[in-house]
Amino acid sequence: MITNYLTDAKHFWLYHTGICENILGPGKRLIVYSSGCPLSCPDCIERELQDLHRGKKWRTDDFISAISPILNSVDGITFSGGEPFYQAAALRHILRELSPQVQTLVFSGYDLDSLIAGFPDILNYIDILISGAYIKEQSGDFLWRGSENQEISSPNKSIPAPMLKKWMQSPSAGISMHLSDGNTFIYGIPAKGTLDALQHKLKDKQLELIC
Numbered sequence: 304m305i306t307n308y309l310t311d312a313k314h315f316w317l318y319h320t321g322i323c324e325n326i327l328g329p330g331k332r333l334i335v336y337s338s339g340c341p342l343s344c345p346d347c348i349e350r351e352l353q354d355l356h357r358g359k360k361w362r363t364d365d366f367i368s369a370i371s372p373i374l375n376s377v378d379g380i381t382f383s384g385g386e387p388f389y390q391a392a393a394l395r396h397i398l399r400e401l402s403p404q405v406q407t408l409v410f411s412g413y414d415l416d417s418l419i420a421g422f423p424d425i426l427n428y429i430d431i432l433i434s435g436a437y438i439k440e441q442s443g444d445f446l447w448r449g450s451e452n453q454e455i456s457s458p459n460k461s462i463p464a465p466m467l468k469k470w471m472q473s474p475s476a477g478i479s480m481h482l483s484d485g486n487t488f489i490y491g492i493p494a495k496g497t498l499d500a501l502q503h504k505l506k507d508k509q510l511e512l513i514c
C-alpha cells in the first residue's frame with residue numbers, strides 16, 4: 304500500500320523540462336522531471352532527484368499555464384522524476400487539466416498493482432504508464448524501460464494491446480544529451496552498457512560523465 308505521498312494539489316515541485324523525440328515515449332514530447340521520491344531503489348540513477356527540494360516550487364496552475372502553449376507543438380507529455388506519484392495530488396490536478404487534449408505518459412517506480420490500489424483515479428488520466436522499480440540485475444536493451452521487470456501499460460485503455468506488446472518487445476530508443484544553462488541533461492533509458500561506453504568515449508576527450 305502506498306502511504307508516503309504529498310497531498311498538496313496547489314503546488315508542484317519541478318526539477319527540469321525539456322523536449323525530445325521517441326526517447327521517452329512515442330513522438331515528440333515535453334518531458335517533465337518532478338523532484339522528490341520516497342523509494343530507495345538500490346540502483347537508482349537519479350539519486351539527486353530523490354530530494355524534493357532539488358526542484359523549484361511552482362503554483363500548479365502557473366505550471367499548467369506555462370506549459371500549455373508548448374503542448375500545441377508536441378505529440379504528448381511525459382512525467383518522470385524522481386517519482387511523479389510522490390506528488391500525487393498535484394499530478395492528479397495537472398493530468399485532469401491536460402487529459403485528453405494531449406497524450407500522457409508517466410514513469411513510476413511503483414508496480415502496476417500498487418498504483419491501481421493506491422491511485423485508480425489518477426490512472427484514468429494516463430495513456431501510457433511505465434511502472435516498476437529499476438533492477439540492475441534485470442537491465443538490458445528495452446524501449447523506455449531500464450529493466451525487464453518494468454511494464455508498459457495503458458491504464459485508461461487508449462493504447463491498443465498490440466501496440467503495447469510491440470513496445471514491450473522493442474529495443475532502447477537510445478539517449479539524447481542536451482546542454483541547458485551550463486548543465487548537461489541526458490534524456491532516455493540507455494541500453495545496458497551504453498553509459499559505460501559513453502564514459503570511455505568522453506574519457507578519451509578528457510571529459511567526465513557524472514551521474
Ligand code: SF4
Binds near residue numbers: 346348353
Ligand atoms: S523510483 Fe526512480 S528516482 Fe525513486 S529511488 Fe527508484 S530509481 Fe530512484
